[in-house]
Amino acid sequence: MKFGFFDDVRKEYVITTPYTPLPWINYLGNDGFFSLISNTCGGYSFYKDAKLRRITRYRYNNVPKDTDGRHYYIKENDVVWSPSFLPAKTPLDAYSCRHGLGYTIISGTKNDLLAELTCFVPLGKTCEINQLKLMNQSDTPKTFKLFSGIEWCLWNTIDDAQNFQRNLNTGELEVDGSTIYHKTEYRERRNHYAFYTVNSPITGFDTNRDCFLGSFNSWDTPVALNQGCSNSLGIGWSPMASHQIEITLSPYESKSFIFMLGYIENEELNKWESDGIINKVPAKALMSAFETDAQVDTALQELATYWENLLANFSIHSSDEKLNRMVNIWNQYQCMVTFNMSRSASYFESGTGRGMGFRDSCQDLLGFVHLIPSRARERILDIASIQFEDGSTYHQYQPLTKRGNSDVGSSFNDDPLWLVACTSAYIKETGDQTILDELLPFNNVPGSEQTLFTHLEKSISYTLTHLGPHGLPLIGRADWNDCLNLNCFSEEPGESFQTCSNFESGKAESIFIGAMFVKYGKEYAELCKRFGKPNDVAYVLDSVSQMEQALLTYGWDGEWFLRAYDAFLNPVGSNSCDEGKIFIEPQGFCVMAGVGLENGYAKKALESVEKHLATPYGIVLLTPCYSKYYKELGEISSYPPGYKENGSIFCHNNPWVSIAHTLVGNNEEAFDAYKRICPAYLEEISDIHATEPYVYSQTIAGIASYDLGQAKNSWLTGTAAWTFVNVSQYILGIRPTFDGLQIAPCLPQCLKSYIATRHFQGCTYQIEVLTSPVGEYSLTADGKKIEGNILPLPQGKELCHVTVMV
Numbered sequence: 001m002k003f004g005f006f007d008d009v010r011k012e013y014v015i016t017t018p019y020t021p022l023p024w025i026n027y028l029g030n031d032g033f034f035s036l037i038s039n040t041c042g043g044y045s046f047y048k049d050a051k052l053r054r055i056t057r058y059r060y061n062n063v064p065k066d067t068d069g070r071h072y073y074i075k076e077n078d079v080v081w082s083p084s085f086l087p088a089k090t091p092l093d094a095y096s097c098r099h100g101l102g103y104t105i106i107s108g109t110k111n112d113l114l115a116e117l118t119c120f121v122p123l124g125k126t127c128e129i130n131q132l133k134l135m136n137q138s139d140t141p142k143t144f145k146l147f148s149g150i151e152w153c154l155w156n157t158i159d160d161a162q163n164f165q166r167n168l169n170t171g172e173l174e175v176d177g178s179t180i181y182h183k184t185e186y187r188e189r190r191n192h193y194a195f196y197t198v199n200s201p202i203t204g205f206d207t208n209r210d211c212f213l214g215s216f217n218s219w220d221t222p223v224a225l226n227q228g229c230s231n232s233l234g235i236g237w238s239p240m241a242s243h244q245i246e247i248t249l250s251p252y253e254s255k256s257f258i259f260m261l262g263y264i265e266n267e268e269l270n271k272w273e274s275d276g277i278i279n280k281v282p283a284k285a286l287m288s289a290f291e292t293d294a295q296v297d298t299a300l301q302e303l304a305t306y307w308e309n310l311l312a313n314f315s316i317h318s319s320d321e322k323l324n325r326m327v328n329i330w331n332q333y334q335c336m337v338t339f340n341m342s343r344s345a346s347y348f349e350s351g352t353g354r355g356m357g358f359r360d361s362c363q364d365l366l367g368f369v370h371l372i373p374s375r376a377r378e379r380i381l382d383i384a385s386i387q388f389e390d391g392s393t394y395h396q397y398q399p400l401t402k403r404g405n406s407d408v409g410s411s412f413n414d415d416p417l418w419l420v421a422c423t424s425a426y427i428k429e430t431g432d433q434t435i436l437d438e439l440l441p442f443n444n445v446p447g448s449e450q451t452l453f454t455h456l457e458k459s460i461s462y463t464l465t466h467l468g469p470h471g472l473p474l475i476g477r478a479d480w481n482d483c484l485n486l487n488c489f490s491e492e493p494g495e496s497f498q499t500c501s502n503f504e505s506g507k508a509e510s511i512f513i514g515a516m517f518v519k520y521g522k523e524y525a526e527l528c529k530r531f532g533k534p535n536d537v538a539y540v541l542d543s544v545s546q547m548e549q550a551l552l553t554y555g556w557d558g559e560w561f562l563r564a565y566d567a568f569l570n571p572v573g574s575n576s577c578d579e580g581k582i583f584i585e586p587q588g589f590c591v592m593a594g595v596g597l598e599n600g601y602a603k604k605a606l607e608s609v610e611k612h613l614a615t616p617y618g619i620v621l622l623t624p625c626y627s628k629y630y631k632e633l634g635e636i637s638s639y640p641p642g643y644k645e646n647g648s649i650f651c652h653n654n655p656w657v658s659i660a661h662t663l664v665g666n667n668e669e670a671f672d673a674y675k676r677i678c679p680a681y682l683e684e685i686s687d688i689h690a691t692e693p694y695v696y697s698q699t700i701a702g703i704a705s706y707d708l709g710q711a712k713n714s715w716l717t718g719t720a721a722w723t724f725v726n727v728s729q730y731i732l733g734i735r736p737t738f739d740g741l742q743i744a745p746c747l748p749q750c751l752k753s754y755i756a757t758r759h760f761q762g763c764t765y766q767i768e769v770l771t772s773p774v775g776e777y778s779l780t781a782d783g784k785k786i787e788g789n790i791l792p793l794p795q796g797k798e799l800c801h802v803t804v805m806v
Contacts, residue, residue, distance in 0.1 A: 001687035006680070006694070007098070008321070011307070011329050013694040015039045015097040018085035021690040023066040025347055025715070026099040027337045028128060029121035030306075031375075033263060035128045036345065037104050037119055039097040041084035042069035044153070045128055047192075047263045049400035050344050050351025054153040054160065055182075055194050055263060060350050067219050070130060071149035071242075074115060076142065080225050083108035083115035083132070087219040099694070101307040101333055103300065112138035113249075122299040123306055127262035127286055131296050134257070136249035146245040147225060148259060150196055151209060151238065152182045157352045171239035173207045174278060179287070180207055180241040183278050192265045195283050196241040199258045199291050204229030204244035212242050256293050262286050310336075310371050314728060318754035322680040327727055330680070334695045334720040335367035339379070341716050344399070348698075348713040355396045355405045358383060359480065360718060362418035367721030369422075369429045370736075370759075376426055381438055384419060384455045389442045391416050391462025395477075395498075403444055408498055413466060413476035416459035417516045423456060424523040428736040431761050431793065433531045453533065460524050463517050464543055468506075468565065471550040473513035475564060477501075478634075480512055480585060480653075481621075483645040485634025486566050497635035505567030511555040511586045512563070517547050519593035530738060551595050560608040561586035561601075563622075566632050573622070580633070582612050583622045588656025591663055603664050609657055610669065617709045618649035618677040619657055620702040642705025649700035651677045651719040655726035662730040662746035670731055671748035677719070685709065696720050734758050734767065741791045743779060743804050745769050763794030765802055772805035779804050 003024075004015040015024055023038035034050075036043035036058075044058035058068045071087050073080055081090035084097070084106045094109035103120035114135040121128050136142045154160040154167050174181040179197035186193050206212040206224055211232035214223030224230065229244040249255060264283045273279045290296055315328045342360045345351035361383055369376040386394045386404040393415045394404030404410075427433055436456075439449040466474045475486050477498055485497045486508035492500075521544040528536045555562050563573025563583040573583040587605040596602035613619045625641030626633070639646035654677050661670035675681045677700065683693040691697045691714035698713035729735040733745035734756060741760050747769070756767040772778070779786040780803045786792075791802065 001685070002683055002693075003686050004097075004693075006325055006683075008325050008329070010098070010100065012098045012100040013330075013692070015099070016095070018092075018095055018097075021687060023347055024097075024099070024692045026104045027341070027715070028102060028104070028119060030102065030123065030336070030340065033121050033126040033128070034340065034345070035119070035121060036347070038066050038069065038347070039084075039099070039106070040066060040069075040086035041072070041082070041106060041117070041119075042066035042086065044068065045261055046345065046351070047126060049355075049398055051157050051353070051355065052398065052400045053155060053192075053263075054157040054351070055261065057151045057153040057160070066347075068151065070119070071147075071219055072115075072117065072130075072132065073147040073149070073222070073225055074110070074113065074134075074144055075147070075225055076111060076113065076144035079111065081108070081110045083117050089220050101329070102303050109137070112136065113142060113144070118296075118300070120300060120303060122290070123302055125286065125289070125299075126264070127260050127290075129290055129296060129299070130259040130261070131293070132257045132259065133254060134247065134249065135254040136251060139251045141248060141250055143246075143248045145225075146247055146257070147222075147229070147242060148196075148198065149212065149219070149222070149240065149242045150261065151240045152184070152194065154184050154239075155190070157350075161352075168238075169236045171234050171236050173234055173239055173241075175205060175207065175233070176280065178202045178243065179283070180205060180243075181278060181280070181283070182239060182241070184239065186271070186278060187276075191268060191271060192263065193278055193283075195260075195262050195264070196243075197260050197262070197287055198243050198245070199287075200245055202243045203246050204231055206230060206232045206234075206242040207239055208232035208234035209238040209240040212240060258290055258293070258296060260287060260290060307333075312757065313370050313759040314734075314757070316732065316754050316756045318751055320751060322678070323727075323751070326678055326680050327724075327732075330694045331367075331696075331720060331724045331727070332371065334715065335364070335724055336371060338364045338716055338718070338720045339368040339375070342399075343716045346714070346716045349716055353407060355398045357396050358386065358393050358415045359395070359412065359418050362422040363718045364721045365422040366425050367724035369426050373426065373430045373432075376422075377430075377432070377435055380419075380423055380426060380435065381440055381452070383422075384440045384452055385442075385444050387416070387419070387442055387455055387458065389448065389458070390465075391458035391460075393419075394443075409477075411476040412478050412482070412498075413463070413474055413510065414479040414513050414516055416462045417513070417520045419459050420456050420520040420524050423452065424520070424527060425736075427527070428738055429760075436527070436531055453527075453531070456524060456527070457533075457536070460517075460521060460540060460543075463513065468509035469569060470509055470554040470565065471546065472509035472511065472554060472565070473517060474506070475508045475510040475513065479510040481636065481645055483635035483639075484564065484572075485636070486564060486572070486632065488634040489567075489631045490634065491631060497638070503567060507565070507569055508567045509565040511551065511561055511573075512589055514547050514551050514555060515561075515586060515589040515593045515595060518544050518551065518595055519589070521547070522593075526738065548593075548595055551590060552599070552601070555586070555590070556596075556601055560605045561590045561596075568632070572633065579624045579626045580622050580636075581624065582608060584609065584613055584619055584650070584653050584657065585621075588653055588660050591660035592656060594663075597663065602660070606657065606660055606664065606666065606669070615649065615703055615708075616676065617682075617700050618651060619654050619673065620647050621645055621650040621653070622647050623703075625702070625704040640705070642702040642708070644699055647704050648702040649677065651696055651698060651700065652717055652722060655719070655722040658726045659730045662733075665746075667746050668748050670746055671751070674723070674727060674731060678723070696723060732756065732769075736760065737790060739790055740793045741765060742789055743767065743769070743791065743802065744789050745804065745806050747771070747806065761794055763797050763800055765791070765800050767802040767804065769804045769806060777804075777806055
């Protein structure tokens with residue numbers, strides 16, 4: 001069952017009913033000010049950090065769900081309705097929600113009154129615009145009331161939700177005309193405030209939530225809708241903001257109202273306009289930029305142009321429209337969102353704890369770097385600055401402060417190698433090796449600065465100084481799979497699997513990190529060879545060779561690669577295990593690293609994946625699922641069978657298997673693995689899949705679950721970046737290298753040709769890929785035959801026409 005459709009021309013997904021299986025959301029904003037918005041106008045806004053600068057409240061796991069957000073009510077006679085269906089829940093005569101690139105348009109009609117709400121964050125501005133257009137579609141005049149409503153968060157999301165003995169006494173607001181200013185704690189240590197305004201005179205307002213809602217009412221039936229706003233001042237208690245506007249529309253007349261939610265920071269010396277009155281000058285300047293529909297329309301067009309230019313960096317045209325829309329629009333769009341958010345703020349991630357993940361951010365960058373290389377560069381420098389001098393890293397950091405988050409700490413032993421991965425990807429994309437010379441601190445400590453190259457060296461040396469009895473990397477707290485906790489041994493309810501350490505064995509080893517070291521150790525050696533450390537090359541490659549031999553000797557189980565060795569040196573992910581016999585991660589990553597390509601292990605491992613792990617909805621993480629809790633394995637065995645890390649289809653690592661298939665020449669299997677989890681191909685079963693059909697989810701319930709095929713944790717997943725790497729660089733085969741653009745497609749029979757546009761290092765490549773009738777590869781650039789499959793670096797050329805026969 002479908003709940004909408006793709007509009008590829010407008011680059012939108014159009015939702016045709018508010019009754020989606022879950023709230024289907026969009027992200028507004030690209031840098032600094034961000035908002036989440038659902039198809040029924042739920043969500044919240046924050047500035048840079050969803051934990052420390054939350055602007056509006058949102059209650060997770062609430063009943064009813066998704067009841068916090070932007071509230072708009074229209075009261076005509078005795079009928080109260082909302083253009084977005086929620087919160088009023090009055091059935092609408094017509095409804096649609098168009099999620100686009102950085103904007104959402106929600107339209108509702110009731111009794112011949114059309115309301116169209118356009119929501120977006122203008123480029124470079126710290127505000128969200130809500131343009132509400134109202135049109136009388138009847139031949140009689142209409143008089144009605146319009147109410148708005150948002151609820152302020154008291155900045156720190158965690159404190160806002162628990163420290164009530166203080167919070168119910170701190171709320172402060174100012175009202176000036178049609179603008180409501182939220183200035184809680186501004187009198188003391190804060191230099192920022194928020195505001196909510198409308199470009200129209202108002203007949204009333206409320207800033208006290210209890211006065212607006214009434215004693216036992218919720219957002220669907222505020223008492224103010226019947227009694228009118230009471231001009232309440234929410235000093236203490238729960239501050240909110242609501243406007244009341246009286247409207248009359250002649251037959252077929254339209255009126256527009258521009259609401260703005262804004263965020264302002266003032267310098268310490270310019271905090272006050274007068275005694276106790278905030279400095280509103282920057283707020284009024286922001287308001288004046290969007291007072292008219294013409295200004296709003298211009299900003300919307302600028303946003304559209306921004307995305308047109310970004311997506312022009314990579315696009316394809318093929319016979320498969322689902323492939324086209326995912327590659328050209330939605331996959332790249334999601335890569336932008338994951339780059340901005342990491343795993344911090346979604347409808348499944350509350351934004352209160354995780355911040356920006358070190359590993360997550362490094363991987364997200366792989367699918368983003370071609371869009372805005374300058375921001376990718378900045379992110380690499382931020383990430384490297386939370387590394388410790390021994391090469392280990394904080395696992396997470398706060399985006400507002402860019403400091404490591406000690407809540408989770410460090411010793412996730414795969415983390416350091418991801419820094420090599422993203423730095424190498426950045427240099428291949430841009431040719432900018434100067435990033436290696438940037439001086440960066442360790443743990444942001446002044447005076448500890450070393451070059452980024454030194455940071456990468458520390459990443460490599462950390463792995464080599466943390467090896468176990470088999471010469472394989474020690475796993476530490478965990479590796480990529482945060483739930484495989486081999487040194488945890490937790491028996492205390494509520495104890496964190498990631499941070500507790502009840503038995504530091506110094507023996508538990510990770511096959512996965514070993515594969516990472518082989519892959520990224522080679523890339524580090526290449527960086528050394530090309531950019532100034534030739535004396536390190538032999539040592540690093542020798543270490544890589546030793547690691548590869550250890551994987552082949554101690555990491556092979558006969559039919560597939562092992563997952564790990566536990567604290568007692570028992571194999572994990574072995575046919576000898578009662579449960580959890582085979583895992584997906586090492587099968588994909590070992591082959592990606594080239595391990596087993598020469599002796600046949602690679603093909604055999606991938607055959608085992610298809611035999612034991614593949615389902616119609618994707619490849620499960622492991623099988624058989626753990627049916628009981630194993631304290632020597634940790635959190636992975638705490639989930640019911642078929643969910644999350646215990647045997648769900650964990651989408652993040654499915655692209656690794658698809659990439660691995662391309663490396664052994666399994667074209668059909670590679671594309672099949674791609675399609676199984678690709679949301680556009682799952683749109684027809686949206687009632688089963690449940691999450692948005694335009695973006696990837698982290699996990700899909702597996703064979704052993706009660707909900708096979710049902711997805712969770714949409715949007716913020718490394719699946720987005722790895723899938724874009726997979727489809728663009730391996731299936732379509734357009735891959736950046738240090739020497740130029742490699743064209744090595746691995747196409748299935750259903751995709752015999754395609755045309756691509758790829759902007760790379762100042763040159764736009766127009767690439768036509770065709771199937772050779774004799775099965776021979778050839779490459780020509782501007783009519784000149786190229787030996788091999790790498791197009792030389794452009795060297796000043798701005799346009800290049802490429803033809804590839806495969």
